[in-house]
Amino acid sequence: MPPGSAAITIGSVVSVRRRYADDERLLCHEAEHVRQWRELGKLMFLRQYLGAYVHWRRQGFGHQAAYRLIPLEVEAEAAAERFAADPGGGGDDPLV
Numbered sequence: 001m002p003p004g005s006a007a008i009t010i011g012s013v014v015s016v017r018r019r020y021a022d023d024e025r026l027l028c029h030e031a032e033h034v035r036q037w038r039e040l041g042k043l044m045f046l047r048q049y050l051g052a053y054v055h056w057r058r059q060g061f062g063h064q065a066a067y068r069l070i071p072l073e074v075e076a077e078a079a080a081e082r083f084a085a086d087p088g089g090g091g092d093d094p095l096v
């Protein structure tokens with residue numbers, strides 16, 4: 001796991017540092033990455049992820065700022081925010 005990271009997702013495998021194991025918001029963030037990996041495939045995921053990171057670094061952003069600007073990270077954070085706002089998850093969804 002990268003130094004300073006709470007968790008990392010490679011494909012459908014989510015590795016989480018022990019002290020974050022009960023952090024449901026974090027797990028929700030990582031679950032979104034699992035979905036992204038599945039949707040994009042390994043090559044596209046890595047290309048988009050690393051491509052965006054390198055792009056923002058070249059624009060002069062520091063590591064943390066560049067990381068937070070990666071669209072796949074923004075998407076995962078949005079999923080985690082939705083979870084934090086409604087931990088029960090989608091209870092109001094209409095039944096179809």
Ligand SMILES: [Zn+2]
Pocket residue numbers: 029033073076
């Ligand atoms: Zn992430």
